[in-house]
Amino acid sequence: MLLGYVYKLRPSDEQAVKIDNWLDMLRSSYNWCLNDRIEQYNQQYVCGDYCDLRTKSEACALTCFVSKNGASGEPWKLDNSELEIQGECCLLPYNLNNLPYSGKTPRRSAGGIQITQLPILKISRPWYKDLDSTVLQQNIKRLDTAYKNFFEGKGFPNFKNRSNFRSFTYASGIRVDKNKIYLPKLGWMRFYNSRPIPDGFKIKSVTVRKKADGHYVSIRIEDNSVPDYIPLPIERINTAVGCDVGIKKLVSLSDGSQIKNPRFSRNKKMRRRLKIRQRSLARKKKRSKNRKKASNVVGRLHQKISNQRTAYQWKVAHKVTSKADLVVFEDLKVSNMKKRCKPKLDEATGKYLNNGQSRKVGLNRSISDAAWYELRLKTEYVAGKLGKRFEVVPPHHTSLECPECHHVDSPNRDEEKFLCSVCGYAADADNNAARNIKQRCLDKFNIKLTLKPHIKKDKSVRRDLPEPEQLTLGLILLETPTCQSTQGKRRYVSARNSKRSQPGNLSKQLSLFEDIKDA
Numbered sequence: 001m002l003l004g005y006v007y008k009l010r011p012s013d014e015q016a017v018k019i020d021n022w023l024d025m026l027r028s029s030y031n032w033c034l035n036d037r038i039e040q041y042n043q044q045y046v047c048g049d050y051c052d053l054r055t056k057s058e059a060c061a062l063t064c065f066v067s068k069n070g071a072s073g074e075p076w077k078l079d080n081s082e083l084e085i086q087g088e089c090c091l092l093p094y095n096l097n098n099l100p101y102s103g104k105t106p107r108r109s110a111g112g113i114q115i116t117q118l119p120i121l122k123i124s125r126p127w128y129k130d131l132d133s134t135v136l137q138q139n140i141k142r143l144d145t146a147y148k149n150f151f152e153g154k155g156f157p158n159f160k161n162r163s164n165f166r167s168f169t170y171a172s173g174i175r176v177d178k179n180k181i182y183l184p185k186l187g188w189m190r191f192y193n194s195r196p197i198p199d200g201f202k203i204k205s206v207t208v209r210k211k212a213d214g215h216y217v218s219i220r221i222e223d224n225s226v227p228d229y230i231p232l233p234i235e236r237i238n239t240a241v242g243c244d245v246g247i248k249k250l251v252s253l254s255d256g257s258q259i260k261n262p263r264f265s266r267n268k269k270m271r272r273r274l275k276i277r278q279r280s281l282a283r284k285k286k287r288s289k290n291r292k293k294a295s296n297v298v299g300r301l302h303q304k305i306s307n308q309r310t311a312y313q314w315k316v317a318h319k320v321t322s323k324a325d326l327v328v329f330e331d332l333k334v335s336n337m338k339k340r341c342k343p344k345l346d347e348a349t350g351k352y353l354n355n356g357q358s359r360k361v362g363l364n365r366s367i368s369d370a371a372w373y374e375l376r377l378k379t380e381y382v383a384g385k386l387g388k389r390f391e392v393v394p395p396h397h398t399s400l401e402c403p404e405c406h407h408v409d410s411p412n413r414d415e416e417k418f419l420c421s422v423c424g425y426a427a428d429a430d431n432n433a434a435r436n437i438k439q440r441c442l443d444k445f446n447i448k449l450t451l452k453p454h455i456k457k458d459k460s461v462r463r464d465l466p467e468p469e470q471l472t473l474g475l476i477l478l479e480t481p482t483c484q485s486t487q488g489k490r491r492y493v494s495a496r497n498s499k500r501s502q503p504g505n506l507s508k509q510l511s512l513f514e515d516i517k518d519a
């Protein structure tokens, strides 16, 4: 099992400065490598075969950095013995034609090549020797991941600046002792040991991250002997709960309950606070120390909001998961929901009309604030941890469908109310959607629920019910104290305890105008 534990670090001043320096160096290395790959690709794209000016080697489609297995310089992996023979020649370009390619040695990946060039970097820029070697390697692997994501359809890797490059990763050499952690080349560093690492788990990698309110370390720990969380098999599911996420109510459940949305960054108080702090930042002179301080204040507020949201979502995830064996969410495409409105063109005048985008900006911010996908991930994790099952279903028309007659029609829903236009079934629209979500999952896996989900019942006795028999019997048989007698008893006790009964105290309350002597 692979787990991630996060702790807050307490670096000394020296260590904090060192981390800042490291981040600067790593960022420049990252940007250089990214530019290197882009250039290689562009040159090949423009002229086909070309001579790479930097390494003076021929590059072609085979040697392109961007292609997954591309290479320039040394495209094949070499044995250690070969490397020794090459010696310093390793720095020189390799001639493609002279390479003995037997088909056995695997070709290097772009990242692999850039990693082998790190020793050269350390010779030309000796200050890079201060960095731990695994940190430098992991930094290039990070670029590999960015490219991998790009090939899978996500965006092209960005050049990093100070604000979006704030972490580095160690692959080995980490030791933890009570509330101290050893980070190679940074030394022993104290941290807040908020929870112990479970026995038997080994440290896989460690990421040091700089945030607005300090430094954090996230430790990936693994124990192969502990099995991963196994979801509950379908046959053993007894209860199910459907969840519909929204903005007014964060989660509406199929059992009729709702969980409110505190809108951490969008509520009135926080918006005002953010506005004041951001305005203060905007009015500071650029590149001044005061601006830096103000930006730190804004950053810390954002950090606080994010912390609050995370804590709340964990609570919600636990609450939802505790309700049933099977938790069903809808598979929302949040990024599609946040897309811009299409521009509206007035054909007569050629001007653009109002397409509602300015109104949608606020909605988009609220969607981002609710962080539905984060909640879904947390619920999935908690469900796995508690030995329950988590499923998602397609979200189409969940809030428009009637759960009784399955009639789908847009007039069925009127904001928060749901009223079926065919059979007249009425319910809360969000809870109704949750019910549909649950039903879709039950249909999908053909689950027959044996137990009904626990629904809170009103405990008060209805007026029209006959009086219970035992009570009336008791009234006749036993001599119960009558109303009058209890009242008299109470009066006696209170009189005994009152201060008026004590000597010297008056039995009558004085009015303001009465004289004591008269009384």
Ligand SMILES: [Zn+2]
Pocket (backbone or CB within 6 Å): 402, 403, 404, 405, 406, 407, 420, 421, 422, 423, 424, 425
């Ligand atoms: Zn209906």
